[in-house]
Amino acid sequence: MAVYTQLSSADLEQLIGHYDVGQLVSAKGIAEGVSNSNWLIETTGSGSGGARFILTMYERRIDLADLPFFLDLLDHLAAKGCPVPRTIHDRDGASFRWIGPKAVALIEFLPGVSVDLPSPAQAHAVGRVLAQMHLAAMDFPKTRANALGADASAKVLAECGAQKLALIDPALPATIAIAARIAADWPQGLPQSVIHSDLFPDNVLMRGDEVSALIDFYFACNDAMAYDLAVTHAAWSFAAGGRDFRGDVGAALLAGYQEVRLLEAAERAAMPILAQAAALRFVSSRAQDWLDTPADALVTRKDPMDFVRRLDFYAAQGPALFNA
Numbered sequence: 072m073a074v075y076t077q078l079s080s081a082d083l084e085q086l087i088g089h090y091d092v093g094q095l096v097s098a099k100g101i102a103e104g105v106s107n108s109n110w111l112i113e114t115t116g117s118g119s120g121g122a123r124f125i126l127t128m129y130e131r132r133i134d135l136a137d138l139p140f141f142l143d144l145l146d147h148l149a150a151k152g153c154p155v156p157r158t159i160h161d162r163d164g165a166s167f168r169w170i171g172p173k174a175v176a177l178i179e180f181l182p183g184v185s186v187d188l189p190s191p192a193q194a195h196a197v198g199r200v201l202a203q204m205h206l207a208a209m210d211f212p213k214t215r216a217n218a219l220g221a222d223a224s225a226k227v228l229a230e231c232g233a234q235k236l237a238l239i240d241p242a243l244p245a246t247i248a249i250a251a252r253i254a255a256d257w258p259q260g261l262p263q264s265v266i267h268s269d270l271f272p273d274n275v276l277m278r279g280d281e282v283s284a285l286i287d288f289y290f291a292c293n294d295a296m297a298y299d300l301a302v303t304h305a306a307w308s309f310a311a312g313g314r315d316f317r318g319d320v321g322a323a324l325l326a327g328y329q330e331v332r333l334l335e336a337a338e339r340a341a342m343p344i345l346a347q348a349a350a351l352r353f354v355s356s357r358a359q360d361w362l363d364t365p366a367d368a369l370v371t372r373k374d375p376m377d378f379v380r381r382l383d384f385y386a387a388q389g390p391a392l393f394n395a
């Protein structure tokens with residue numbers, strides 16, 4: 072389910088007419104994704120090169136005031152050689168347009184598929200590209216605060232409350248105090264850049280062992296680079312709902328990252344707490360979504376317990392886990 076708004080062929084033809092991409096040939100709704108409506112657009116091609124594009128209509132979650140940050144970031148990173156899709160600008164130079172009250176952007180299509188169970192070689196490649204992205208984003212002029220940092224996770228869990236959390240799983244209420252402690256102990260002064268913040272395997276397109284695209288930058292913000300590495304570690308290094316830690320995948324991710332950007336001593340020392348904070352970020356957003364989404368809704372709810380298991384795993388580890 073990822074086409075929330077129906078667009079007629081006349082709507083689409085009119086929209087595509089504003090871009091230097093040739094004539095509209097076809098538009099197919101894309102099933103993956105839950106936040107936005109996405110279409111694969113084919114055109115006859117022209118000045119902008121390529122004839123396949125992703126059309127995204129921003130439906131919810133995103134504050135539209137942040138769109139220039141997200142879309143300019145793609146252009147900034149692509150210009151520096153990072154594998155991210157460029158934004159196609161219309162003939163007036165705008166990176167997004169409006170169809171009625173909804174904002175839409177036309178984005179370069181990049182080939183590749185997301186992997187379900189990444190291999191160490193694939194995790195290594197993702198680590199390298201993540202570090203490349205952090206370095207390339209350092210001089211990106213726009214800024215955006217992290218709305219889902221450790222403080223926010225603690226607040227969300229506290230607001231859900233022990234009683235409601237226990238309805239999801241009896242182990243969840245304990246995360247309220249853990250999140251508060253981690254927010255209070257948050258390491259200050261770690262080196263920052265723009266971070267992706269949500270680099271799960273479904274947000275990476277791969278061709279074999281090579282990364283062809285990082286996508287879905289709609290949580291990108293300024294924060295500690297090591298925190299982004301911790302998020303990616305939590306997202307990539309586990310199988311079976313967080314039950315199985317895949318040490319070879321985690322180690323390959325850290326090694327790939329550090330081939331491009333070596334972690335500073337303070338970052339390495341902070342990794343255990345950053346990894347717990349990363350796990351809590353997804354415990355809190357998943358718990359909140361779980362409570363807000365009726366059990367019979369069309370959208371499948373993501374289980375917060377997948378990340379409570381990761382949280383417990385990281386809490387039981389010392390810094391040695393992150394010495395790639």
Ligand SMILES: Nc1ncnc2c1ncn2[C@@H]1O[C@H](COP(=O)(O)OP(=O)(O)OP(=O)(O)O)[C@@H](O)[C@H]1O
Pocket residue numbers: 073101103104105106107108109125156178179180181182273274284286287
């Ligand atoms: N630039 C691109 N090139 C090729 N395919 C893409 C591109 N951007 C998105 N896709 C495809 O569209 C699908 C949906 O995109 P995406 O994950 O960004 O959806 P979303 O609803 O915005 O995000 P989410 O559900 O993760 O919050 C992806 O799984 C991918 O298959």
Ligand SMILES: N[C@@H](CCO)C(=O)O
Pocket residue numbers: 269271353356357373
């Ligand atoms: N990647 C997130 C969803 C977006 O925040 C999750 O798996 O919970």
